[in-house]
């Protein structure tokens with residue numbers, strides 16, 4: 001398990017040293033190295049340096065070239081334009097760097113030297129409610145971020161802040177008390193699985209609708225429902241027991257959806273709004289005593305100089321309503337106290353819809369003022385955009401309702417089945433079903449993850465399951481094709497041969513393979529999984545070019561060349577597999 005310095009890091013270090021040798025005052029100056037089409041890398045740092053030293057940039061560039069050590073890394077350097085350095089890496093250096101990656105289980109990706117504790121708040125559906133497409137993004141993005149951070153060695157605490165508390169439970173519980181058999185189901189009924197999940201949701205839906213109708217039409221029921229909220233908040237055992245029934249029933253449903261989504265949710269990580277109930281009074285008391293929050297028309301509010309409504313009036317964060325009820329903000333503030341003081345987190349991430357941006361801005365600022373978020377704690381809302389229909393409007397049914405997430409998932413799997421069936425005639429029905437799930441769910445996840453977080457995207461299943469273009473299916477095919485070559489290789493093994501010259505397509509593929517670790521480092525730093533997705537797409541595309549231009553098993557350069565190409569194939573497959581699994585997407589061995 002060794003971290004492998006990338007070619008670009010090694011070159012960066014050589015050019016830095018040469019800059020400092022040419023101009024001693026330039027020690028530590030950035031050579032501004034980047035990948036380039038003209039050579040492998042271009043360094044532009046000489047220009048600024050020449051300017052600062054009133055030197056001729058081309059002369060200085062020539063001096064820097066002279067100061068570069070003659071070693072095995074750089075094959076050629078050329079001064080171009082006003083003073084750029086065009087650098088070509090030696091083929092042998094590419095192959096041996098890749099060999100070092102291949103020798104490591106982690107493909108040379110280092111672990112964090114000082115890992116911290118990050119709480120990720122994601123996948124937060126609401127009890128007794130159907131999951132819709134908005135819950136998809138939080139779940140898929142959050143799951144990828146968790147996996148990527150954990151791969152980097154970070155201690156990750158997952159928090160599914162489910163909506164399991166609030167006034168609507170008064171109505172539901174009261175209705176259940178008055179209609180006690182509504183949530184009953186046969187004792188022998190399976191408590192898990194897709195069917196159980198669907199049945200649980202349909203019972204909850206029925207109950208929700210019936211109680212809502214009664215609530216809207218019967219003022220006496222409304223009163224009883226309101227009193228039930230008070231009982232719930234006071235912790236009345238019978239009320240709590242019925243509330244728990246709703247939560248348990250909903251969990252059966254959540255698990256079935258997450259199972260279909262191929263996302264692992266653990267019971268211990270489901271810490272919903274209700275979990276902070278005992279802290280709410282104290283949270284308010286601390287805010288009021290410290291003066292961070294003040295009473296305004298009976299409500300406990302926090303004000304901000306720079307947050308005003310359209311009318312110019314300040315918009316406060318309401319921590320406690322005038323009727324004494326606590327809202328979403330009080331819960332989130334209490335959750336911060338718990339996550340920092342009890343869980344010892346140094347980073348808090350919230351994978352939540354962009355429409356909640358103002359809420360989080362106010363909550364974070366309040367927590368800073370209260371001293372619950374100290375300077376050592378990083379807190380970030382990772383806001384994601386909206387899923388749109390083909391008409392460019394938020395993705396809704398014609399009746400204006402949200403699509404049920406399960407229906408969308410089922411449809412994706414159906415479409416994928418058609419694609420799989422057409423591509424591979426020799427699969428059994430069971431195999432088709434398995435692949436279709438991997439392809440269909442992968443397609444939905446990839447379409448989501450390949451879009452940069454803040455952007456909206458159109459939910460277009462035709463595009464998502466397409467074999468060409470920037471889709472997971474394209475990546476999965478690239479992977480499966482490589483695995484098939486490796487199976488057909490017979491006795492030939494993947495072996496790196498650094499003595500062999502590389503064809504242009506091999507160099508391009510090799511240079512990209514070497515960028516995996518840096519891509520992971522970047523994604524970890526900025527929490528942007530789409531950068532990993534676009535890296536993997538570039539890699540699969542480079543592989544396709546390689547595959548077109550460089551015969552593998554029939555390579556004409558003899559057995560060593562076959563082995564070296566198999567080596568490139570194998571490392572590409574492993575990199576695709578690792579990268580896709582960090583995104584939560586399966587890579588079937590055959591397609």
Ligand code: ARG
Nearest residue numbers: 121124125161162163332352
């Ligand atoms: N349950 C909320 C929703 O469906 C999202 C919760 C987000 N997390 C939080 N800590 N507020 O919109």
